[in-house]
Amino acid sequence: RVKEQSTGSINFGLGFSSAESFGGEVSITERNFLGRGQFVRAAISATTERQFFDFKFVEPYFLDRNLRAGIDVFHREIDNQDESSFDTRRTGLSPEISFPLSDDSRIGFNYKIENDEIREVPNDASPLIAEEKGTRLVSSVGYDYILDKRDDPITPTRGFVLKFGQDFAGVGGDSFFVKSEASIKGYKSFFREDVLTSLEFAGGAAFGLDDDDLRVTDRFSLGGDSFRGFERSGIGPRDTNTVDNERLDDALGGNYYAMMRADVSFPLGLPEEYGIFGGFFADAGTLWGLDRTTPKDEPAGYQEIDDSLEFRASAGASLFWTSPFGPIRLNFAYPLVKNEDDDDEFFRFSAGTRF
Helix, strand or coil: CCCCCCCEEEEEEEEEECCCEEEEEEEEEEEEECCCCEEEEEEEEEECCEEEEEEEEEECCHHHCCCEEEEEEEEEEEECCCCCCCEEEEEEEEEEEEEECCCCEEEEEEEEEEEEEEECCCCCCCHHHHCCCEEEEEEEEEEEEEEECCCCCCCCCEEEEEEEEEEEECCCCCCCEEEEEEEEEEEEEECCCCEEEEEEEEEEEEEECCCCCCCCCCCECCCCCCCCCECCCCCCCEECCEECCEECCEECCECEEEEEEEEEEEECCCCHHHCEEEEEEEEEEEEECCCCCCCCCCCCCCCCCCCCCCCEEEEEEEEEEEECCEEEEEEEEEEEECCCCCCECCEEEEEEEEC
């Protein structure tokens, strides 16, 4: 006897993090839309600093072939005032198609068109950000390749996953750049899979085309969960000039980055039903490079931005708890190598659940 399982769900999410305080999400998902195996999801999420709306539709067997086709429609508003003096609003859509190259690898192609607005720029913002205020239409094509040799995509204990992707902006629109990213992450477990280790290397590069400078929203940023021990956008080129007797402190992002992340997790000897275990981590890398290090209308006494390659490193410990209310993670990190203008972060807490 075969009994069909439910394929739809309504999720309500609540969460808290030290970076964005309280947040929530409501989503409706159907994994077998109209009985044809199509995936449909609509989600709304909000925190004190971010508001997202996302609608996604995926057809897993486009044209009755092993082609995965879909479209993503989104609207995102982000408050960056704590890191830099601006907010962003991005609205757009992205159709995509992908297909397997082998049992372990897949390649996908996408097109994205979005309205990218830099807004709410105060008078005491960095002149480099003030010059970029306004709206641009970004039209880009891209691809991504994934080679996945992990034994399990959710809870891997061995193997590795390799990712590489590029985006080419300038297929119409107002922005012209090439953006590339690559990463490889390996997993290895010990002592009957009680101790899990992982090592990741990642890097990216972005180049403006046709003498078009990258905007701050097109550059990379590191910090928070992406570089533990530093606040979000806490490292990299930063405008610390004094303009009109006001000292600036605006993160500008960078055109290039390189990262290494190492993690180890292990049980703490408590009963397994408590769901508590610990870990250690270490991060090392850098973020550097700007198209311009001075504004076009340079104020008197303005000092050139230092966008040189400077190494940073951090290490720390984690405590994980699979609580009845959802997963909780506490990170305690200490910067081992940093720049005097970096924003470091000793503690980060996050929790969330769905019901």
